[in-house]
Amino acid sequence: MPELPEVENVRRSLQAAGVEGSKVERVELLRANLRTPFDQRLIAKTHGQRIERVWRRAKFLLFELSKDAWISHLGMTGSWRVEPKRTGVGFAALKHDHIRVHLSSGMVLVYHDPRRFGVFEAHPGKDLVHSKWLRGLGQEPLESWDGESLHASLRHRESVIKSAIMDQKVVVGVGNIYASEALFMAGIRPTRKANRVSREECGRLAQAIRKVLDKAIASGGSTIRDYRQADGQKGEFQEQLLVYGRAGLSCRQCAQPVKQKVIGGRSSFWCATCQR
DNA sequence: CGGTAGACCTGACCGC
DNA sequence: TGCGGTCAGGTCTACC
Numbered sequence: 001m002p003e004l005p006e007v008e009n010v011r012r013s014l015q016a017a018g019v020e021g022s023k024v025e026r027v028e029l030l031r032a033n034l035r036t037p038f039d040q041r042l043i044a045k046t047h048g049q050r051i052e053r054v055w056r057r058a059k060f061l062l063f064e065l066s067k068d069a070w071i072s073h074l075g076m077t078g079s080w081r082v083e084p085k086r087t088g089v090g091f092a093a094l095k096h097d098h099i100r101v102h103l104s105s106g107m108v109l110v111y112h113d114p115r116r117f118g119v120f121e122a123h124p125g126k127d128l129v130h131s132k133w134l135r136g137l138g139q140e141p142l143e144s145w146d147g148e149s150l151h152a153s154l155r156h157r158e159s160v161i162k163s164a165i166m167d168q169k170v171v172v173g174v175g176n177i178y179a180s181e182a183l184f185m186a187g188i189r190p191t192r193k194a195n196r197v198s199r200e201e202c203g204r205l206a207q208a209i210r211k212v213l214d215k216a217i218a219s220g221g222s223t224i225r226d227y228r229q230a231d232g233q234k235g236e237f238q239e240q241l242l243v244y245g246r247a248g249l250s251c252r253q254c255a256q257p258v259k260q261k262v263i264g265g266r267s268s269f270w271c272a273t274c275q276r
Numbered sequence: 277c278g279g280t281a282g283a284c285c286t287g288a289c290c291g292c
Numbered sequence: 293t294g295c296g297g298t299c300a301g302g303t304c305t306a307c308c
């Protein structure tokens with residue numbers, strides 16, 4: 001489900017719900033694992049700590065606590081939802097709710113994930129740079145990153161450009177939807193070899209990546225099926241998609257039918273006229 | 277090292 | 293109504 005814009009909107013909606021500054025009473029685990037087994041002892045050690053800051057690195061949500069930290073990844077279908085303080089009977093757990101974080105304010109943060117490709121891990125100490133999940137990640141596209149930097153990473157790449165920009169070592173946050181979108185915006189075919197994308201084209205592509213991610217963040221992300229912000233709101237960027245999911249429909253730029261094919265195992269969309 | 281197929285998991289949808 | 297096949301926003305691993 002979630003690429004950078006979706007994760008960023010979850011982060012903002014958690015922030016808006018007042019999660020930062022609240023105290024963790026208890027993390028209730030409704031099963032033993034997601035993609036990886038929970039370390040119950042490490043998680044229990046975070047009871048009583050305050051959530052100081054919720055931030056994001058790549059597609060990871062990071063909860064910085066008083067002493068330790070939690071790392072959360074939403075995989076394909078993960079979501080966090082905020083259940084407000086409730087007097088009397090609480091909320092019933094839904095199918096696929098796996099984690100309930102009880103805050104002392106009475107608020108409950110619920111992690112829901114049907115396919116369980118997500119990750120939830122407590123990390124001892126606040127210094128997350130050594131976490132195995134974050135090690136080796138490339139640069140944040142919305143910070144100091146540009147076409148030069150992209151060009152340098154792609155120069156010796158033999159893979160196709162679409163796979164390359166989805167590689168989190170090259171640049172983080174771009175997934176299957178925004179890869180197709182950015183390549184369309186830059187006029188580059190997804191099947192082109194990465195090392196055949198010129199410096200100028202890398203400039204346009206880096207710009208396109210930044211632009212599409214920015215716009216998607218501003219629209220609350222793309223809700224294709226599961227994705228929700230923590231307050232339950234859907235995103236709206238799916239209305240503005242140029243090629244993703246539009247196979248056979250006419251290109252918004254030239255009216256030719258949009259093409260679709262599996263590239264690197266993922267469904268990919270492009271316009272053969274507008275993209276070279 | 278780089279590249280790619282397969283694995284992980286559930287649910288929705290389509291054709292028979 | 294049921295069954296089998298396909299597909300889905302991500303990443304790890306095994307293998308060449």
